Amino acid sequence: MPVMNMVAALNSAMDVMLARDPDVVIFGEDVGYFGGVFRATEGLQKRYGLSRVFDAPIAEAGIMGAAVGMAAYGLRAVVEIQFADYIYPATDQLVSEAARLRYRSGGEFSAPLTVRSPYGGGIFGGQTHSQSPEALFTHVSGLKTVIPSNPYDAKGLLISAIEDDDPVIFFEPKRLYTGPFEGYQDRPVVPWSKHPASEVPEGYYTVPLGKANIAQEGSEVTILAYGTMVHVSLAAARDAGVDAEVIDLRTLLPLDIETIEASVKKTRRCVIVHEATRTSGFGAELSALVQERCFYHLEAPITRVTGWDTPYPHVLEWAYFPGPTRVAEALRQTMEA
Known part of the structure; x- marks a missing residue:
């Protein structure tokens, strides 16, 4: 292959x-x-x-x-x-x-x-x-x-x-x-x-739309991410020493809410990571859905780690989007809550 x-x-x-x-x-x-x-x-x-x-x-x-x-x-x-x-x-x-x-x-x-x-x-x-x-x-x-x-x-x-x-x-x-x-x-x-x-197979194959992938199984906290932030989240979980289940959403709409719900009910904690600005970002929708479906299973507040609510900076872009350090700190705080 x-x-x-x-x-x-x-x-x-x-x-x-x-x-x-x-x-x-x-x-x-x-x-x-x-x-x-x-x-x-x-x-x-x-x-x-x-x-x-x-x-x-x-x-x-x-x-x-x-x-x-x-x-x-x-x-x-x-x-x-x-x-x-x-x-x-x-x-x-x-x-x-x-x-x-x-x-x-x-x-x-x-x-x-x-x-x-x-x-x-x-x-x-x-x-x-x-x-x-x-x-x-x-x-x-x-x-x-x-x-x-x-x-x-x-x-x-x-x-x-x-x-x-x-x-x-x-x-x-x-x-x-x-x-x-x-x-x-x-x-x-x-x-x-x-x-x-x-x-990657050379010929024809499909990955279904609307089906998330469990990039890493874990038991202590669920991380919801997509794109580059999947890899940032994997690195952050390793750095924080947390047994995190990392869900790669792959498709934001339609959303695989069943996989998300099952994971959060198992780990009882949830951290959401995306690169876009925080206010009205897709993480807000994810947070609402997790809250609606998993409220009685949660042992800590849902946490979002996102870009800042500012116009996109040029020379400071590496300080703008989440990196492993910021995500790892959020994971530690969630585990201590």
């Missing part, structure tokens, strides 16, 4: 689906000849031609509008928004058109549309290349929101997203694409050294 990093796994997923389904088309800014700013679509245009993999103007609203029309027509459009920060001009097309198409047409039309976008910090991209807007889309009925944490899941989840008959927002953590940057080994990126890769 080949070993792939996340970029290679995503490329493999799109390669598989382009070969498998003639209705799949891929487009966006620089995804064709250039192969994408992070090279996730490299080689696909050469292999499948200009009509299947092609570049689009720098016009996110136009990209998304075209994708909705293609999806309504019957194609399976896979569009790349070059950075999650650029998705805002396209939000009306996503919210008012794609998410509602099945319902407003009484089931006559659907929108099998996948929106790929790199998200989150860690590359010193500043305020316009590092945001984490996932909570905005989990608020929209009719959209599904997916965030993988490893190459195997990234490929399987992307294939599932492309095959889904409704629109899927697929956020890809930039810090997990190829791993820690040279020269920043002192930064707690992920607990890999230089090889953030794993075995």
Whole structure:
């Protein structure tokens, strides 16, 4: 079985689906000849031609509008928004058109549309290349929101997203694409050294949407995380010396609340970790759901470890998002409560 990093796994997923389904088309800014700013679509245009993999103007609203029309027509459009920060001009097309198409047409039309976008910090991209807007889309009925944490899941989840008959927002953590940057080994990126890769099947397989993964079993506290924060949480649990059960949500909507509930009822404590700002972040929804379903089992308050409620800092971004030190301290406090 080949070993792939996340970029290679995503490329493999799109390669598989382009070969498998003639209705799949891929487009966006620089995804064709250039192969994408992070090279996730490299080689696909050469292999499948200009009509299947092609570049689009720098016009996110136009990209998304075209994708909705293609999806309504019957194609399976896979569009790349070059950075999650650029998705805002396209939000009306996503919210008012794609998410509602099945319902407003009484089931006559659907929108099998996948929106790929790199998200989150860690590359010193500043305020316009590092945001984490996932909570905005989990608020929209009719959209599904997916965030993988490893190459195997990234490929399987992307294939599932492309095959889904409704629109899927697929956020890809930039810090997990190829791993820690040279020269920043002192930064707690992920607990890999230089090889953030794993075995990934070459051909077709799926990871189901709406099913969480238990990244690490434990008995003392449940950590709910997704994307890069799964690895930060694993490192924090090790540093804190806590027997933590780490739940990798994988899909924020639909959410695997059954796995969450079973874990919290077992451990009786819950810590939620995400990179986005705290207020109205997805952690608030998780906290409410855990409170509603597990209140009489809890032995400590639910704790959130998140980004700060400030505009995204540029040079201070490593102090902005949670690292193992902050998460480990939250775990200790939760165990002492």
